[in-house]
Amino acid sequence: MSRPAIIAEDLVVAYGDTIALDRSTFTIPAESVTAVIGPNGSGKSTVLNVIAGLVEPLAGSIEVPARSNGRHRIAYVMQTTKINDALPVTVREVVAMGRYAGLGPYRRLGADDREAVRAAMERTGISDLASRHLTELSGGQRQRVFVAQGLAQQHDVLLLDEPLTGIDITTAVAIDEVIHEEVARGSTVVMTTHDLSEARAADHVLLLSGRVVASGRPDEALTAEHLKAAYGPALLHVEDDRIFIDDAAHEPADTRHVHRDRIIHTESSPGDAHQD
Numbered sequence: 001m002s003r004p005a006i007i008a009e010d011l012v013v014a015y016g017d018t019i020a021l022d023r024s025t026f027t028i029p030a031e032s033v034t035a036v037i038g039p040n041g042s043g044k045s046t047v048l049n050v051i052a053g054l055v056e057p058l059a060g061s062i063e064v065p066a067r068s069n070g071r072h073r074i075a076y077v078m079q080t081t082k083i084n085d086a087l088p089v090t091v092r093e094v095v096a097m098g099r100y101a102g103l104g105p106y107r108r109l110g111a112d113d114r115e116a117v118r119a120a121m122e123r124t125g126i127s128d129l130a131s132r133h134l135t136e137l138s139g140g141q142r143q144r145v146f147v148a149q150g151l152a153q154q155h156d157v158l159l160l161d162e163p164l165t166g167i168d169i170t171t172a173v174a175i176d177e178v179i180h181e182e183v184a185r186g187s188t189v190v191m192t193t194h195d196l197s198e199a200r201a202a203d204h205v206l207l208l209s210g211r212v213v214a215s216g217r218p219d220e221a222l223t224a225e226h227l228k229a230a231y232g233p234a235l236l237h238v239e240d241d242r243i244f245i246d247d248a249a250h251e252p253a254d255t256r257h258v259h260r261d262r263i264i265h266t267e268s269s270p271g272d273a274h275q276d
C-alpha cells in the first residue's frame with residue numbers, strides 16, 4: 001500500500017453510552033479512493049466523523065496528518081438527505097461557504113476564493129444553476145452543489161457521506177468522475193456507500209459491522225466470508241460467482257437509490273435508472 005493518509009489503532013468511538021465503532025485498527029492509503037461499506041448503523045458515518053475530528057476517540061488513536069498541517073485541509077460533504085434543503089441560499093452561496101473556513105474573521109472572499117468557487121461549480125456542471133435556490137433543485141443537483149462546496153475547499157482529504165446514494169445515474173457518473181480527478185490531483189478520497197459495486201470499484205475498502213471487519217483491496221476485503229461476517233448470511237445472495245447484498249430491508253420503500261448491481265438486471269429498460 002502507498003503512504004497512509006489515515007492511521008487508526010485500536011480505535012473506539014462512542015456517542016454517550018453508545019459504542020458506534022468498536023476496537024478497530026486500519027490504515028487508509030493516500031491519493032486513492034477508499035470506500036467504507038457496511039449495513040445501516042454499522043459505523044460508516046462515524047468513521048468520517050472521527051477522521052474529520054468532529055468526534056474524539058473514546059480509546060485508541062487516529063492519526064490524520066492533513067488535520068495537523070496548519071491549514072484547513074479536510075473537506076467533509078455530509079449526506080445531502082440530512083441537510084436542510086429549505087435554506088434560503090443560492091447555489092453560489094452554498095459553494096462559497098466552502099471558502100469561509102479558510103478566511104479570517106470579517107474577511108471577504110478574494111479573487112482566489114471566487115476563482116475556486118467558479119471552478120468547483122464548472123467541474124460539477126452547476127454553473128448555470130448559480131443563482132437558483134436549493135429548494136428549486138432536484139436531489140441530484142443538490143448533491144452536485146455539496147460536492148462543489150467540498151471541491152472549493154481545495155482539500156488534501158475529501159470525505160463524502162453516501163455521495164452516490166439516491167441520485168440519478170447521470171449525476172452519479174459525474175460525481176464519480178470528479179472523485180477520480182481529485183485523486184489524480186493528489187487528494188485522498190474516503191466515501192461511504194452501501195452499494196457493493198461502488199465498493200468493488202474503489203482502490204481500498206473498509207468493511208464495517210460496528211467495527212472494521214476487513215480492510216484492504218476490494219478483492220481482499222469483500223470476500224464472501226467477510227461479507228457474511230458483516231451482513232449475516234441471510235442478506236447475501238450468490239449468483240454465477242457474483243455476490244449481491246439484499247440490503248433493501250434497510251431502505252425506505254419509495255427510495256430513489258440507484259443500485260448499480262441491479263442496473264445489470266434492468267438494462268432492457270434503462271429509463272428506470274433515471275428517477276431524478
Ligand code: ADP
Pocket residue numbers: 015016018019020021038039040041042043044045046047
Ligand atoms: P451508518 O452511517 O453506518 O449508518 P452511523 O455511524 O451513523 O452508522 O452510526 C453507528 C451507530 O452509532 C448506530 O448505532 C447509531 O445509532 C449510533 N449513532 C450515530 N450517531 C449517533 C449520535 N449522534 N448519538 C447517539 N448514537 C449515534
Ligand code: MG
Pocket residue numbers: 044045046161
Ligand atoms: Mg451513515
